[in-house]
Amino acid sequence: PQGVSGVSRQIEALQEVLEKLKSKRVPHYEKKFGQVPMCDAGEQCAVRKGARIGKLCDCPRGTSCNSFLLKCL
Numbered sequence: 757p758q759g760v761s762g763v764s765r766q767i768e769a770l771q772e773v774l775e776k777l778k779s780k781r782v783p784h785y786e787k788k789f790g791q792v793p794m795c796d797a798g799e800q801c802a803v804r805k806g807a808r809i810g811k812l813c814d815c816p817r818g819t820s821c822n823s824f825l826l827k828c829l
Contacts, residue, residue, distance in 0.1 A: 795828055802826040 795801050795813035801821040803810045815821050815828035822829045 797828050799828055800826055801828045 791814075792811055793813045795815060797816055797819050799813070801811065801813050801815050802823070803812060804826060809823060809826070811821070819828045821827070
């Protein structure tokens with residue numbers, strides 16, 4: 757049987773995993789409405805994976821995501 761110290765180490769490890777998962781989670785309203793966060797001009801706004809381009813964030817008004825540089829210009 758595990759002692760108290762073994763159980764507390766398991767609890768700490770589980771809390772660490774939960775914190776990491778929480779930080780990776782997309783807020784519910786963004787997921788539900790298909791919204792992405794805003795980014796600044798000049799910031800990377802997309803990622804290329806093969807022939808596909810994935811949107812990371814929305815560019816501010818007056819700029820658009822350049823599909824070659826993948827930045828807000």
